Amino acid sequence: MSEEQTVQRISIFILLTLCLVLALTVAQITRRSVPNGAVGLVSPPPTSKLLAIRCGRFIEVSTGQEIVETIILVQGKKIVAVGGGLAIPPGTPVIDLSEATVLPGLIDAHTHITYHFDANGHFGGSALETRATAAKYARENARDTLYAGYTTIRNLGASGLIDINLRDDINAGKVPGPRMIASGEPLLSEDMPAGADKTVRIAAIREWVRARIREGADVIKIFEGVDAANNPVFSEEEIRAAVDEAALSGRRVAVHAHEAPAIKAAVRGGCTSIEHGTFADDEARRLMVQHHTALVPTLFLPTHYLEHKNQFDFDEGTWQFFRDLQARNIPNARLAIRAGVWIVSGSDAVAGVHGHNARELEWLVKAGLTPARAIHAATVDAAKLLGLQDQVGEIKKGNLADIIAVPGDPLQDITRLQNVQFVMKDGQVVKNTLVAAPKGF
Ligand SMILES: [Zn+2]
Numbered sequence: 219m220s221e222e223q224t225v226q227r228i229s230i231f232i233l234l235t236l237c238l239v240l241a242l243t244v245a246q247i248t249r250r251s252v253p254n255g256a257v258g259l260v261s262p263p264p265t266s267k268l269l270a271i272r273c274g275r276f277i278e279v280s281t282g283q284e285i286v287e288t289i290i291l292v293q294g295k296k297i298v299a300v301g302g303g304l305a306i307p308p309g310t311p312v313i314d315l316s317e318a319t320v321l322p323g324l325i326d327a328h329t330h331i332t333y334h335f336d337a338n339g340h341f342g343g344s345a346l347e348t349r350a351t352a353a354k355y356a357r358e359n360a361r362d363t364l365y366a367g368y369t370t371i372r373n374l375g376a377s378g379l380i381d382i383n384l385r386d387d388i389n390a391g392k393v394p395g396p397r398m399i400a401s402g403e404p405l406l407s408e409d410m411p412a413g414a415d416k417t418v419r420i421a422a423i424r425e426w427v428r429a430r431i432r433e434g435a436d437v438i439k440i441f442e443g444v445d446a447a448n449n450p451v452f453s454e455e456e457i458r459a460a461v462d463e464a465a466l467s468g469r470r471v472a473v474h475a476h477e478a479p480a481i482k483a484a485v486r487g488g489c490t491s492i493e494h495g496t497f498a499d500d501e502a503r504r505l506m507v508q509h510h511t512a513l514v515p516t517l518f519l520p521t522h523y524l525e526h527k528n529q530f531d532f533d534e535g536t537w538q539f540f541r542d543l544q545a546r547n548i549p550n551a552r553l554a555i556r557a558g559v560w561i562v563s564g565s566d567a568v569a570g571v572h573g574h575n576a577r578e579l580e581w582l583v584k585a586g587l588t589p590a591r592a593i594h595a596a597t598v599d600a601a602k603l604l605g606l607q608d609q610v611g612e613i614k615k616g617n618l619a620d621i622i623a624v625p626g627d628p629l630q631d632i633t634r635l636q637n638v639q640f641v642m643k644d645g646q647v648v649k650n651t652l653v654a655a656p657k658g659f
Contacts, residue, residue, distance in 0.1 A: 268293050269645070270306045271313045273320035275627060279597045280612055282590030284629060288320070292619040295645040300613055315623045315640060318652055321593065322613045323369025323396075323620030323643060324635070325600035326575045328472075328493055328514050328564025331363070331384065331398075332356045332376045334572075341530050341569040349378045356384050360395030362573030365649050367638030369620040370397040370600070370610050371575075372564070374439040374472055374493065375404035382434045394648060397620075399604050401472070402430050404439040405460070407451040420459045423452075427463040437604075438464045442475040442484050450483035457487025470605065472514075476543075478502045485511045491562065491603055495554070496547050503557040512603045514564035515551045517581035520544035522571055529570065551585035561587065562603045563596035576635040589632040619645040623652060 269292045276288035289304035290297060306312060334355035335341050356376075363371060373381040385398035405426055410419055427438055438460055443451045452460075461471045473484035474493045481492050481502040491512040495502070498513075506513055520543040523530055527537070555561060565571055565578040582592040601611025609618050623640035641649040 266294050268298070268307060268310045269313065270310045271320065271621065271642075272316050273318070273623075274316045275319040276613070277319060277321040277590075277593065277629065278613075279322055279590075279593055282588070282594065282629070284319075284627070290320070290613060290619075290621065292621075292642075292645050295618055297613060297615055297617050297619050297621075299615055313640075313647070313650075315652065318623040318625055318640065319627055319634070320613070320621060320623045320640075321628070322597050322611055322617075323622050323641070324367050324576065324596045324638075325370040325372075325563070325604065325606075325611060326363070326368050326396075326565050326567060326578075326596070327372045327491070327512075327562045327600045327603055328516055329363070329371045329373050329567040329572075329575070330375060331359050331371065331373045331567070331572070332380050333568040334359060335529060335569045339529055349380065352378065353380050353384070356380050357387075357393050357395070359567075359572035360384060360388065360393065360398075363567070363575060364394055364396050364643065365638075365641060366573045366575055367622040367624075367635065367641055368396050368575050369622070369641065369643045370399075370604065370606065371567075372399040372401075372437060372472070372600075372604050374401050374437070374474075376400070377403060379433055385436075386434075396643070397606075397610070399436040399606075400434075401437045401439040402433050402435040404441055404474075405452075406441050407443065416453075416455070420456060423456055423459045424463045427460050431464070431467055431469065435469070437469055438471045440471060440473045440484070440489070442473045442480040444477045444480050448477070448479055450480045452483065452487075454483045454486040457484050457489060461488040468605075481506075485509050493564070493566075494543075494547075496543050496550055498550060498554065500557075503554055503559055506554070506559045507557060510560060512560045512562045512599070513554055514562050514603075515547060515554065515582075515585070516564055516566035516578070517547050517551055517585060518577045519566040519568065519571070520547065521581075522568070522577070526570055548581070548585050551582070555586050560599065561595050562599045563592065564600075574636065576633075576638075579632050579635055583632045589629045592632055593628065593635075619643075625652070 271290040273288040276285045288302055291299040332352055381400040382402050385400045387393045388395040464471050470490040472491045473489040475481045475484050476494050476496045478499040481495055481498050485505040491514055493514050494516050495513050520540040523540045563578055565575040567575050579592045597611045601607045610620050621642040622638050624634045624638050626634040628634040639651045
């Protein structure tokens with residue numbers, strides 16, 4: 219080997235070593251970065267190795283019971299055992315959450331992951347932005363949502379397939395974020411052919427649903443409402459056409475509806491959930507109970523808008539509408555709870571709410587749910603509404619290992635869930651700031 223060749227080989231060796239060091243450093247930074255500059259102990263992607271979690275308090279969400287000294291065993295993506303005093307096989311790594319309360323990853327049944335404030339902290343100019351910019355903000359929102367303890371969301375309405383593509387990127391492990399059930403474009407009354415008769419409209423609705431399914435939508439979102447004569451903009455029959463078409467491939471239909479006639483048409487048409495439902499009357503509530511239609515009352519949202527008025531460009535009519543919603547939604551939710559309507563938690567997360575999704579739980583408690591029932595609405599009930607009841611929403615054997623922890627006791631104080639410090643999704647620890655937490659809680 220000539221001297222020149224030797225020098226060349228040494229140079230290549232040094233270059234490769236530098237690349238390796240750089241790659242390892244980048245990997246380390248990526249793995250360790252969590253929001254607010256906090257550095258947590260973040261585990262590598264799950265392997266088939268067993269992992270044990272030692273819980274201080276453990277909330278069994280199905281019963282609302284708190285159990286002390288529970289052990290959870292996780293293998294790969296799944297929970298393999300849960301129990302008090304469970305033996306930890308020798309050599310198993312243990313995550314010590316004995317100073318915290320442990321519960322399943324939360325589920326938000328109504329988000330708008332693409333909605334965001336612009337660089338000036340303002341919402342409204344997004345019509346001019348590129349798809350790439352919107353996608354960048356959506357990724358940030360997804361990350362913030364996950365780090366807030368929401369390991370699953372249902373996104374109801376996004377343009378440009380941004381939510382569907384984000385879902386796929388999260389599933390492929392390219393970006394951090396919650397598991398997503400995504401609707402893509404929502405159906406608006408303006409999407410209907412002008413002046414069309416009933417038969418044409420129904421055919422158009424069916425074709426519209428098929429188009430969303432071809433694009434990869436998991437769920438269908440419809441904006442129902444009323445016209446000037448207080449009649450629903452989509453009839454019961456038209457909602458049923460969408461429901462039947464979606465059901466052919468096992469998909470469900472979520473309907474935005476505030477006014478009583480709109481709610482009734484959607485419920486009679488067979489939708490799975492009413493989103494908002496603010497101005498329901500007794501008959502509408504009765505129908506929801508009879509059809510076992512979920513109500514996602516999105517109670518916090520009007521307060522969020524009104525508290526950040528200077529950041530949103532709405533006209534006075536819209537602001538008045540939000541004031542009406544704010545005045546009516548808590549009393550309405552109380553009536554729905556009393557009537558036995560199935561309540562599911564969804565925040566309607568828009569710009570400024572991503573990462574603060576648990577504010578909705580506080581509002582559900584204001585409306586009369588106990589903290590245990592509010593947590594049930596954001597775990598067991600939401601999993602059922604999303605069709606994921608055998609995978610998420612409970613910490614039990616066979617479910618995906620979506621596990622969160624907070625200091626303090628959320629059954630005493632629901633706002634504790636606004637301070638999630640440990641997040642595991644699919645068996646992977648994505649956030650853990652509990653190590654720095656003081657002892658005792
Ligand atoms: Zn919404």
